[in-house]
Amino acid sequence: KAGVTQTPRYLIKTRGQQVTLSCSPISGHRSVSWYQQTPGQGLQFLFEYFSETQRNKGNFPGRFSGRQFSNSRSEMNVSTLELGDSALYLCASSSGSGGPYSYNEQFFGPGTRLTVL
Amino acid sequence: GNSVTQMEGPVTLSEEAFLTINCTYTATGYPSLFWYVQYPGEGLQLLLKATKADDKGSNKGFEATYRKETTSFHLEKGSVQVSDSAVYFCALRGSGGSYIPTFGRGTSLIVHP
Numbered sequence: 129k130a131g132v133t134q135t136p137r138y139l140i141k142t143r144g145q146q147v148t149l150s151c152s153p154i155s156g157h158r159s160v161s162w163y164q165q166t167p168g169q170g171l172q173f174l175f176e177y178f179s180e181t182q183r184n185k186g187n188f189p190g191r192f193s194g195r196q197f198s199n200s201r202s203e204m205n206v207s208t209l210e211l212g213d214s215a216l217y218l219c220a221s222s223s224g225s226g227g228p229y230s231y232n233e234q235f236f237g238p239g240t241r242l243t244v245l
Numbered sequence: 246g247n248s249v250t251q252m253e254g255p256v257t258l259s260e261e262a263f264l265t266i267n268c269t270y271t272a273t274g275y276p277s278l279f280w281y282v283q284y285p286g287e288g289l290q291l292l293l294k295a296t297k298a299d300d301k302g303s304n305k306g307f308e309a310t311y312r313k314e315t316t317s318f319h320l321e322k323g324s325v326q327v328s329d330s331a332v333y334f335c336a337l338r339g340s341g342g343s344y345i346p347t348f349g350r351g352t353s354l355i356v357h358p
Contacts, residue, residue: 132288171289171334171348184345218288234346236281236288 130155132221132237140243146207149240153200153221160202161234162194165216174217177202178225206242214244247272251335251349258325258356266320266352268309268335276337278302278311278318283332283351292320292333330356 133152141147153160162174173186177196194204200221206213216239224232252267270276277296281289293302298313307322318335335349 170350173345233291238286238288
């Protein structure tokens with residue numbers, strides 16, 4: 129079974145631009161979460177989606193947004209990029225419905241390395 | 246809110262040495278605890294987990310025991326290999342409204358032949 133795939137793997141943008149990252153979950157998984165990983169802050173939760181609905185959102189500004197499609201694939205968008213947005217963005221998928229009452233193991237993709245110049 | 250504190254690295258060991266990576270947490274209620282491993286260029290992989298006090302999670306020679314009295318979940322391995330070189334993350338998942346996983350900063354392990 130193919131794992132979680134993320135595209136692109138590497139991205140270089142300049143301040144003020146916007147970027148869209150894509151995540152394809154493991155086949156059959158309907159829950160997708162996004163995390164930002166930086167040396168200074170570690171892994172921080174961005175969003176969680178299930179069945180095209182955002183179930184939870186982390187403490188990030190409104191420049192960070194996401195969505196999920198009917199095939200469970202997910203995208204996240206960052207508008208008006210800042211230098212501090214440089215990070216590894218990780219996507220994780222899991223079976224089950226997610227949320228507080230249904231835990232299933234999360235499987236992580238390799239991440240998209242975003243560099244903002 | 247929930248928090249996870251793990252020892253800073255890098256931890257540098259010779260092959261076959263004993264490994265301990267400390268992890269302590271702050272959380273209300275009864276969280277589930279996890280260790281993840283991240284190899285270079287890859288995403289995180291679940292290494293082991295424990296869902297209640299005194300549970301011991303184990304996998305690939307690694308072990309960690311859920312100690313509620315000391316709010317700790319230290320990772321141990323009796324004899325490390327070069328292939329264990331990676332970054333290790335301790336994480337917790339609270340209950341109810343705190344169900345989103347909280348991760349530690351990660352500890353880099355370097356094992357020399």
